[in-house]
Amino acid sequence: MANWNSLRNELEQLKKDGRYRNISVWESGSGTWMTIGGRRVLQMSSNNYLGLTDHPDLKTAAIQAIEKYGVGSGSVRTITGTLDIHNELELELAKFKGTEATLVFQSGFTTNQACMTILGSNDVVISDELNHASIIDGIRLTKAHRKIFAHKDMDQLEAVLKECGGYDKRVVVTDGVFSMDGDIAPLPAIVELAEKYDAIVYVDDAHASGVLGRNGKGSTDHFGLHGRVHIQVGTLSKAVGAVGGYAAGDQVLKDFLIQKARPFLFSTSAPPSVAATCLAAINVLKQSGELIEQLWANAAYFRGQVQALGFDTGASETPIVPVIVGDPARTMQFSDLLLREGVFAQGIVYPTVAMDKGRVRFIVTAKHTKEDLDHALGALQVAGREMGLL
Numbered sequence: 020m021a022n023w024n025s026l027r028n029e030l031e032q033l034k035k036d037g038r039y040r041n042i043s044v045w046e047s048g049s050g051t052w053m054t055i056g057g058r059r060v061l062q063m064s065s066n067n068y069l070g071l072t073d074h075p076d077l078k079t080a081a082i083q084a085i086e087k088y089g090v091g092s093g094s095v096r097t098i099t100g101t102l103d104i105h106n107e108l109e110l111e112l113a114k115f116k117g118t119e120a121t122l123v124f125q126s127g128f129t130t131n132q133a134c135m136t137i138l139g140s141n142d143v144v145i146s147d148e149l150n151h152a153s154i155i156d157g158i159r160l161t162k163a164h165r166k167i168f169a170h171k172d173m174d175q176l177e178a179v180l181k182e183c184g185g186y187d188k189r190v191v192v193t194d195g196v197f198s199m200d201g202d203i204a205p206l207p208a209i210v211e212l213a214e215k216y217d218a219i220v221y222v223d224d225a226h227a228s229g230v231l232g233r234n235g236k237g238s239t240d241h242f243g244l245h246g247r248v249h250i251q252v253g254t255l256s257k258a259v260g261a262v263g264g265y266a267a268g269d270q271v272l273k274d275f276l277i278q279k280a281r282p283f284l285f286s287t288s289a290p291p292s293v294a295a296t297c298l299a300a301i302n303v304l305k306q307s308g309e310l311i312e313q314l315w316a317n318a319a320y321f322r323g324q325v326q327a328l329g330f331d332t333g334a335s336e337t338p339i340v341p342v343i344v345g346d347p348a349r350t351m352q353f354s355d356l357l358l359r360e361g362v363f364a365q366g367i368v369y370p371t372v373a374m375d376k377g378r379v380r381f382i383v384t385a386k387h388t389k390e391d392l393d394h395a396l397g398a399l400q401v402a403g404r405e406m407g408l409l
């Protein structure tokens with residue numbers, strides 16, 4: 020048997036630190052109320068912002084695609100894995116985003132790895148310190164020079180850009196909506212600086228897709244920056260309700276990624292049912308005005324009430340509402356107490372966030388009712404008092 024002592028030691032240390040993750044296993048599909056251990060609890064941690072995972076149109080589209088094409092695509096995109104439905108999805112996504120082209124990948128995570136392929140050894144990538152893990156890993160795979168700027172600090176970004184005139188390409192990369200804090204990137208300021216210093220703007224809109232902008236078109240649309248953001252990454256796994264990711268931008272970007280991006284070249288394309296689901300989701304998004312209004316109204320109500328109870332919701336300005344606890348072990352304890360009170364909200368601790376910034380992260384959806392949100396607020400009050408947070 021292999022000697023796994025080093026792994027065992029690390030696992031023991033995680034348990035001692037109160038940072039060991041236990042995986043919750045659900046007995047029902049994603050929704051506002053879900054079953055765990057035979058018990059119905061209010062679920063407030065999914066990325067199912069618009070409740071599309073069980074939308075009848077999406078389910079029908081998936082089933083019909085399975086009947087027509089089967090369950091798998093059978094190959095990578097460059098061999099027999101590009102079905103007409105994959106192309107159709109990319110065309111519809113480009114129309115929706117208002118870009119020349121889009122290219123779809125297996126996940127948002129791999130989309131970031133793919134897009135970093137544009138960076139060569141004479142280039143520099145300049146990244147917000149709170150960017151998503153998939154951006155960080157994507158950067159690690161390149162030979163480009165790396166610079167980090169403090170979260171949303173435009174003075175620091177400008178100082179870095181000033182020093183980077185000698186590189187072939189400068190790429191500024193940011194989350195559109197930051198996944199742990201729920202705040203929005205200062206995209207207009209980033210675009211202005213990028214134009215001043217001749218840099219490419221790359222925004223990862225995973226938590227903005229289907230959430231921010233008209234009909235959920237993302238942060239570029241939200242700020243009216245069409246044509247001035249060069250790479251828009253989106254996910255099909257969160258508000259869109261299925262799985263996958265895409266890069267939206269100029270045709271030349273797509274052409275380049277098709278030739279060079281390793282997740283495109285060396286990993287099998289999405290099942291046809293997933294492409295069909297996403298196509299149906301775009302149609303829903305086109306008529307999603309009220310749904311997205313409800314999402315933002317729910318978020319404003321919930322965040323306001325959480326703050327009124329006396330909790331710290333950090334920088335939240337989107338449906339992502341963190342309740343900051345601090346210490347990792349206490350954060351997990353708070354999450355456990357909430358579950359006892361019938362509310363599931365995920366504790367998030369170091370290394371996902373800073374050691375003293377542990378939080379229970381709530382994500383409000385359009386499908387939560389006022390009664391649901393009030394139930395969560397009641398649980399927060401009980402658990403908060405019990406832990407001396409209030």
Ligand SMILES: *Cc1c(COP(=O)(O)O)cnc(C)c1O
Pocket residue numbers: 126127128129151153194198223224225226254255256257262263264
């Ligand atoms: C969730 C997330 C991703 C990964 O998207 P998947 O489609 O789930 O792989 C990438 N970037 C950010 C900012 C995210 O929040």
